[in-house]
Amino acid sequence: MLQVTQPRYNATELSEKDNLTNPKKWTILLTVNEAFFDFFENWWLYFRKLDLTVNVIVIAEDEIVFAKLKEKYSRPLVEIIRSWIINISSPLVWNSIGYRQMASARPVYILKYLKESINILYTDVDTVFLQNPFKYFTGNFDMWSQSEDKGICAGFTAYRSSSRTVKLVENWLKRLSKRLQINQPALNEEIRTVDDWARFNKEKQSPNMLV
Template identity: 25%
Template sequence: MPSSLHQRQQQQLLADPYPISPRSTSGYQRSISPFSRTGLLIFLSLMVVLGVLFPWMDMMESFISAGGSSLSKWRDYTLAQAVSFVAKNGTVIVCAVSQPYLPFLNNWLISISRQKHQEQVLVIAEDYATLYKVNQKWPGHAVLIPPVPDTQTAHKFGSQGFFNFTSRRPRHLLQILELGYTVMYNDVDMVWLADPFPYLQGYHDVYFTDDMAAVKPLNHSHDLPPPGKKGRTYICSCMIFLRPTSGAKLVMKKWIEELQDQPWSKIKKSNDQPAFNWALNKTAGQVDLYLLPQAAFPTGGLYFKNKTWVEETKGMHVIIHNNYITGFEKKIKRFRDFGLWLVDDYVLESPLGRI
């Protein structure tokens, strides 16, 4: 073999160590090296396309999920499903909230989270905006019970809107009792300073707090207090603990009846609390009732207005109720003045985070 031919064959082998067989020569297309200029351009182009396409696909998937199936899921979520999801040891903590009160809900949740009971909380949303907001941030912890009242504004105490909102409360609680669960109800203008469950002693039907600001002795009776000037007691309807007994159900049914007998009118601007007291008074002989200790569960008229009493009972306070004051902004200011508006500095302690 001539030396020149031998050299050409060796050069071809070095240039192409994996030559195409002669049989596939007709279909052969020149391969592109990933390290060539063309290969690098193709690689960079693919990276740009994928970098734009994949995030967009993720966003679309999230949007479709949030706007479609997940929203319809919460819309169809039943009270039985919701309570079953959140209840621990057969007990659920319930509040009822409309959109204007979401900041108060967050403040209340921070205080409950500090006592490690947040997973037992079920938010009864009184509008779809609240339902979706809570379940978006904290899936499964909100339910809506139709029909939905008009709750687009923060209703003033004594208004018809406020009555329509609060008068739904005994029906919600009765439904939970009928499902066989123990339930604690709180208004969200409350703050937990300690765990209230150790104070729910014995096995009484209904536990409640006095709404009077008059100071009681530390060893006061746990019986239903005597009626006041209007012929009924002044028990607060904003903090109630109920066991799923026939006695507790009887009180809720009587409360519903009293609300129907005393509807709101422009002359008589009623709210749900007098009806609750009449229900307690009229069923007292048939139901095991328990008044919680004042030092642990003081009314706002006592805690925020009697500095001497607060100092004397320091370390005994469990749940503080920001009542005896009306107005959204006034309540927030008072909480701030007493260091109880927790969302200012501790919002991330809430299961909802920033809302």
């Protein structure tokens, strides 16, 4: 587990009462279209085995999957929202224009909830939770993420709602607005440019939570 932080906190910004290992402090955010509905069902199969009390927001990126989700997964703690940006139901080739459009919409959703003071764990639907991920969200950090290559994986990242994460995601979106691209490289580029913002702590590697 890669942890990303801005180390300069005021005492009022993070106190002992902010127990971010508690799932109730978080909302899981996923996006899915019709082509990936079976991936979501697999994600849900493993997630429900953990019996976690946590809010889940699922953003449906086309009308077909929106109807399926509403019919099958409407229940307490699960909110199903129709995307106000994307309407793509078909499978997409990696790095195609449509794929980049879908990927670039994800920080829009993340930013919306961070601005509402909601801590967000964004996860792609092709992940599998084998155990509770929230117990690893310890320390005075703004973000926790799966590491990938020499950076972080945008497909599994937890954002504590703060002025720093809001600014980061806003700047991430600015990069994406300048050139249509996959979201992950732009996120890593932004993290690397913010002076004294990011440091990488790999001392506490979590066991495999994802397959």
